[in-house]
Amino acid sequence: MAGAAKRFPVRATAAIGALAALVLMLAALPWLLSDYALSFMLSVMSYLVLTVAWALFSGTTRLVSLATSAFFGVGMYTVAMLVKLMPLYATFAAALAVGAALALVVGVLTLRIGGMFFVIFGFGLSEMIRQLMVWWEINKTHTMGRYVFVPFDATLIYEHLLGLAVIVFFVGWRLRRSRLGLALLMIGEDETVARQVGVNVPFAKVAMFVVSAMFITLTGALMAPRFGFINPNFAFNPLVSFQVVIMAFLGGLQRLWGPVLGVIPLIVLSELLQTEFPFWFSVLLGLVFMVIVYFLPRGATGLIEDGWAALGRPLEWPRGVTGPLVDAFAWLSRPIFLPRGVAGAIEDLWLKIAPRDDEKR
C-alpha cells in the first residue's frame, strides 16, 4: 500500500467529482423546472429511493419483499397522525422509529424460518395494517382522513429526497465492499454454504431488512406533506409494492445503478397510462411485469452487459456473407401455407400448448 495516492487514484477522484457535479445539477432542478416537471421529478426521486432501498435487501438475498407499501404507508401515516402534536422533523424521526421497530419485529419473526413465510407475510402486511388503522380511526379517534398542512413545499421535499437518494446509494456502494454485504450476497447464492462458513444468517438478513425498511419509511414520511389529505386507504396502497418490484426487475438487480434504468421508464409509462388510459393502468402494468419476468430475467442492466460483451467479441459469421443469403433463400422458398394441412397445423398448435415430456427436455 502506498498511502493516500494509491487509495485515491485519479480515476476515482474524477468519478467522485462527476457524481458531485451530477448531484449539484439535480439539486438545482427545482429552480429551473415547471411545476409539472418538478412533480414528475418528485415521483422519480421517491421511487428511486424506494427501489434502491428495496434492492439493498431483496437484490442481495434474493428474497422478494412485497412489504414496501406497508413501510411506505407507515411512514406517511405516522407523520399524518403526529403532525398536529409536534414539529415536522420530530414526526419524521418518529416515523423512522416506528418503521424500524416494525421491520425488526417482522424480520425476527419471519426471516428466521424460511423464505416463503417472509414473502407471504409481506404480501398481506400492508393490507392488515390498513384494516387495523381504519378500525382504530373509526372506533377510537372518530376521524377518517387527516390533513397535513405544513410549510414543506415540493422543492423542500425534492431536496430532502435527493439527500436520501445520495445516502442510500452511498450505503449500497459501501455495502458491496463490506462484510455484511458479502455475507448477504452469499446467502442469496446459497444459504447452506453461508451458514457453513460461519455467517450469522438470521442477523445479516434482519439487519439489512431493517436498514432497507428505514429508507422506505422515511420516503413515505417525506412524501406525506405532498398529499395534504391522507387516509389509510390512500397510504397503504398495494400498487406501491408492485411498482417497486417491477422497477427493480426492469432495471436489473446485479448493479447498484440498475434501478435508475428501471424507475425512469416506468414513471414515464405510468404517467402516460394514467393520463391516456386510466382504466387500463393495472392491466397494462401487470402485463409489463410479466413480460419482464419472462423475457428480461436480468433486467436492462443485463441487456446492456450482454451488448457490451457482444461488442468486445469478433463478429461470428462462420459461413461468411453468403451464409445468411442462402438461409434467407431457403426460408423464402419453403411452402408457406399449411405444408401439413389443417390437421398438421392443429397438431403443431397442440404440441405448442402441451409439449410432450420427452421433447423439450
Add this chain to the structure above:
Amino acid sequence: MPAIEVILSGVILGGLYALVAMGFNLQYGVARIVNLAYGEFLMGAAFAAFWMFTLGGVNPILGMALTVPAAFAANWLIYRMLMSPLARRARTRDQLEGETILATFGLLFVLRGAATLAFTADNRYYDYLGEPLHILSFTFAANRVLAFAAACVIGAAVWLVLGLTRFGAALRALAIDPVGARLVGIDVRRLSALAFAGGGALAAAAGTLVSTFLSFNPAIGIEFTMKALVVVIMGGVGNMLGSLAAGLLLGVAEALCSHYVDSGLTLAVAYALFLVVLVARPRGLFGTP
C-alpha cells in the same frame, strides 16, 4: 347472540375457508406453484354467478356446472403456457417459488384490472335464499347453510379422490416427493398441470358459494389468497386434513372477532393466528418439527 351460535356461524365460514385452502393446497402442495392470483379466480367465479343470476335467473349452484369446468380449463392453460416454462428453467425449488410468485403477482394485477374494467369497482350482491333457517334452536341464513353443505360435499369428494383412487395416490406421492414420484413412473408434468387446474376449479366453486351470501367487488381476490395462504401454512403444505382443521379454526376465530370486537378486522385475525403458528409450530399444526 349466545357464544355457541357465534361459534357455529364461524364453523360455517370455516368450512368455506377450508375449501378455498384445499384448492390452494393442490396448487402449492402438489404442483409447487405459489399462485398469488388464486383469489382472482374466486372473484371471477363470483362475478360469473352474479351475472348469470341477475341477467338469466340461473341458480348459482347449477351455474357451477359451467364456471367450474371453465376455471379448470383456464388454469390448465395457465399452467401449460405460463408456469411450465418457469418450472423448466428453475434449477431449485426455492427458485421456482420465487419466479412463480413474481409471475402470478403480475397476473393478479392483470386479472384484477381486467375485472375492474369489465365490471367496475362497485360492490355487488344478489339475493339468493336469504330467508332464515331454523336448525335445532339456532337460526342461520339459508344461503350460508347451503354454502357450507356444498363446501362439505365438494371437500369430501376431493378427499375421497385423493385417498381412494390411484390418481389421488399419485397426487399425494407428488406432494411428498416429486423426484421419487418421477422414479416410480408418475408423469409429473401432466399431474402437476391437472392438480393446478383442479385447484383453480375449487377456487371457482368457492367463489360461487361465497357470492351467494357475501357482497363482493373486483378487489376481494387478495384477501382470499391471503387467507388461503395462512390456512395452508397453518395446516401444513400438502396436508388436506390440516387445511380443513386450520380453515375451521380461522373461521371460528374470525366469527368470534367480528362479533365481540369488530367485523373489519378479519385479516388481522388471520395474521394473528399465522403469527402464533409461526412462532410456536413453524411446520404447521400437524407437522413434525
